[in-house]
Amino acid sequence: MNLSTRSRLSSAVLAAGLMCTATACTTNNPGGVTGGGTQAAGGSGALTVSSTDTECKVSAATAPSGNIVFSVTNDGSKVTEFYLLADDGLRIVGEVENIGPGLKRDLVVKAAPGKYFTACKPGMIGDGIRAPFTVTDSGADLAATGADKELVDTANQQYASYVKDQTEQLSAKTAQFVAAYRAGDDAKARSLYAVARTHWERIEPVAESFGDLDPKMDLREADLEPGQKWTGWHVMEKDLWPPKTGYQALTTAQRAAMADQLTADTKTLYDRTRSMTFTVDQIGNGAKSLLDEVATGKVTGEEEAWSHTDLWDFQANVDGARVAWEGLRPILKKKDAALDASIALKFSALQKLLDQHKQGDGFVTYDKLTKAQVKDLSDAVNALSEPLSKLAGAVTL
């Protein structure tokens, strides 16, 4: 590079650098293939907020409509929060909570033109340090802004009902399974094992949210800590599909003890889920978690090491994720139709693949799958999981 090029360059650099500040360094990158959809359709605003113990300094009091990013830094000594409130000063348009001193967190909101309030809440108490904030009309398409309360309530209620229904079926099927197991009717117990577990797997993130129940009910042998007592589904799985050598079958008394324990734990789960409530981000994240379960446990064949009934669990996880997404669809379709379409497409592709392995009322066992078939399933899970991981963010934006 010669000298004249260099000097020409630096002035261009300088000009562009200043421009960059004025337009807040927006980029024109369209984002991912699947249309993640969290980018603004039109204008985009980035603002900084400095929250101290006594002040709430927002870099501007106005921004164009569309996606607005508040980069909130806690410059104070107390844990703080930042809110964008509607003009009634009550309705929360967007919030970031639990920002520790010195930390920075972005609040991304999709805001329509209008009057708002910004509020920092150092110490997380009181009404916060408020200031008026105006969103000007940028012409951005904002068909869906703010959460439609009715849709949100419906989605939450539907999901709570689903969880209740699944735990009811889990209780009933588990009762049949343990009866057969206790009676030594191994053939019947084997035929009921995967069927009963389906109802567990459909709501696995909910069941796992009870930190005391999950290890008692669903622990795999490989996950045992030294000295830990092994109980639950997988003890009975190994007893029903025992390894050829080196395995001591459980006695009738031991079987009865395992059956009693599982029955009692299932009853506890049932009781606790009667009055559970959910939020849309929990439901969205639940859908993603179910696919994570598939990606880490089922697709590798680790979950059902003895029965190889992983495809039953796989299907149940997918069922549960689908129900969660379907409940959120009315909201998602308004907020990000492209993401919704992408998820729909990937669900059906994965289901088509799963259907190829159906046999009778269930599936072939996992040890019958070829490496290539497992790879295809894994690819389809990845294809669905990427857009699904954006569901919670999209419905809460």
Next chain:
Amino acid sequence: MSEREVSRRGLIGFAGATVAVGAAGFAGGRASAAEASDGADGSGNGATATGPTQQNAPASHPFYGTHQSGIVTPAQDRLHFAAFDVTSTSRDDLVALLTAWTAAAAELTAGRPVGGDPTSYDSPPNDTGEAEGLSAARLTLTFGFGPSLFRDAAGKDRFGLAARQPVLLKRLPHFPADALDPQRSDGDLCVQACADDPQVAVHAIRNLSRIAMGTAALRWSQLGFGRTSSTSTTQQTPRNLFGFKDGTANLKAEDPAMLDQHVWVGAGDDPKADWLAGGSYLVARRIAMHIETWDRASLREQENLVGRDRPAGAPLSGGTEFSEPNFATKGREDKPLMAMNSHVRMAHPTQNGGVRMLRRGYNYTDGNDALGRLDAGLFFLAYVRDPAKQYIPMQTKMSRQDGLMEYLQHRASALFAIPPGAAQGEHIGQALFS
């Protein structure tokens, strides 16, 4: 402007610069990309501001240009190479992927995070984050198309592209002594990520793989930790894992006439595949080295098998590294100083009808095998205008006669067509689809 929107390069790329200058560096990549239409590296790609370490090496390479970068670009130190299977059956999906990859590649090579605006706290971030705070590290991303993109194993046209499949784009033949692992061979698409920082190269492949999910899935990938070739006269010749200088006689960026003759596909080369003009073919071979037995060979044997001396890399016929080997020079008992089965004699252009390659390979080590032997070797990469003339005959001969083959085993193989560079507003390989 928050720190996050400042590019990685903006923060770090200009070592010792003030914060204000660092922020200006963010825009520098853009300004110069638009301004400099032709780079000094002969790639047709403009080069950005001078970096802090190497006087002649730019801090970053722009993605858009006449030819793809990462070919005659001075070989960077690290590699992450990835091959993908297209899992979708839709041509629109494939085009959407190439469009998204192109946008992401322009960001990545400039040292910017992928995906633009910050996302909601309840969403996964667009960029995976591990390259934040690092420079662009002269990252280049080079994309290619495998024969299986055009036709499946049964010969079926997959995406309506079969009529435009280049005649020369077919799976390489089986060479004697090949022990290929099909899982690590071939692929519909490839991405070569080269950078001076391994984390930057891996970050690029990781994010491109993530973007591809649902359309294409990672088939195999290979890390290379050290370059084995120099593609510019400004670079020193590095050494391969045999301890010898490699690629001394390589094609260099400073000789555009030779590049036109041996690397770039010409406008009339393949009338059905005119979209490939300005592109190239990439031969990829994973060549394992039997490290332990090599290390037990006498220096006499090692030098005779290679045909060069180990300290300087000079041909055994005499001179210095860049002296032309004289294959006629004889020593005692009238034997040639350059042994008949020496690697240099086998590979030298004068022994192969004058054909040349642009080699761009990397040393690799994937840990060790179950017997405690290093799983190491050369990930051979070579860009040629015509694989049927420039690679296949030579490899056929070498796999039978090259004395080094005793210490080598070819374990994976792939051939890709490398489309020309994309202009701003185009996606990579656009001419193939239009």
